[in-house]
Amino acid sequence: MTALDVLGDPVRRRLLEHLALGGEISAGGLVALAQEEFTVSQPAVSQHLRVLREGGLVSARAVGRRRIYTLEPGPLAEAERWLAELRGFWSQRLDALETELARGRRARRTDDDNHEADTAEDTTRRMA
Amino acid sequence: MTALDVLGDPVRRRLLEHLALGGEISAGGLVALAQEEFTVSQPAVSQHLRVLREGGLVSARAVGRRRIYTLEPGPLAEAERWLAELRGFWSQRLDALETELARGRRARRTDDDNHEADTAEDTTRRMA
DNA sequence: GCGCTGTATAAGCATTGACTTATAAAGGAG
DNA sequence: CTCCTTTATAAGTCAATGCTTATACAGCGC
Numbered sequence: 180m181t182a183l184d185v186l187g188d189p190v191r192r193r194l195l196e197h198l199a200l201g202g203e204i205s206a207g208g209l210v211a212l213a214q215e216e217f218t219v220s221q222p223a224v225s226q227h228l229r230v231l232r233e234g235g236l237v238s239a240r241a242v243g244r245r246r247i248y249t250l251e252p253g254p255l256a257e258a259e260r261w262l263a264e265l266r267g268f269w270s271q272r273l274d275a276l277e278t279e280l281a282r283g284r285r286a287r288r289t290d291d292d293n294h295e296a297d298t299a300e301d302t303t304r305r306m307a
Numbered sequence: 308m309t310a311l312d313v314l315g316d317p318v319r320r321r322l323l324e325h326l327a328l329g330g331e332i333s334a335g336g337l338v339a340l341a342q343e344e345f346t347v348s349q350p351a352v353s354q355h356l357r358v359l360r361e362g363g364l365v366s367a368r369a370v371g372r373r374r375i376y377t378l379e380p381g382p383l384a385e386a387e388r389w390l391a392e393l394r395g396f397w398s399q400r401l402d403a404l405e406t407e408l409a410r411g412r413r414a415r416r417t418d419d420d421n422h423e424a425d426t427a428e429d430t431t432r433r434m435a
Numbered sequence: 436g437c438g439c440t441g442t443a444t445a446a447g448c449a450t451t452g453a454c455t456t457a458t459a460a461a462g463g464a465g
Numbered sequence: 466c467t468c469c470t471t472t473a474t475a476a477g478t479c480a481a482t483g484c485t486t487a488t489a490c491a492g493c494g495c
Contacts, residue, residue: 187315199396259390268327
């Protein structure tokens, strides 16, 4: 999940936002935009762009002496999927718990604590 | 976008995955799980859990001498939304470019270069 | 009470990472 | 060819961060 590593920086995130909004932007344009919000030098932005490139989040093509940057949606989509899946499992888990609660609410009796509970479930282990 | 800052660490991401899968897990359980994959001490995991807590990605409740951790879906959903929006703007931009290309392909004439082109469009300038 | 278990914090160290200034390299204009 | 523009890289500094060991603290069992 390299994308999430790369996304851990506000300047880089902002650069991506500008690329999403503006489509294709030259390195110089990105430097200018970054400097509107952060006090950051041209090399600093260039280094951020390198990180983004190496993470596959953007690609650059040379046009004359300019480097035109484009958002590369693949890794972003992957990160998004990771988050969605996390949420998916989570809500699934919630639902399971809910139905468990609803179903078990009456049958609940003689429920002890599980002393080695790593997964810690709900501590709803009852011995029949 | 604090969530994405917090997500920039593989150990923390793995902890979240385990919480998503397993529901509620005690600190000790999380330490054990983390140590299956990373060579990391108990305090290290505890510090990661602190970061996750402070970022609002998890919450902990005390049960006896245990701390039971739960995934907190809010910040994750927010991060997911950020990514989705980025992708949204991006594909919107792509569509716009596409229609622009389709519509303009014939009408193209006397198109001058914008010499300060930050947005740098396509640099498809040919002088008639 | 005493000691063990589970967890967090403190302090210190090492590494990473973001920034700076200075410079190089490459393309275009004159 | 020469100069200016654009971008990237090099080298060095500094702060942030992740780790470790040592320790504190709270709850439970005896």
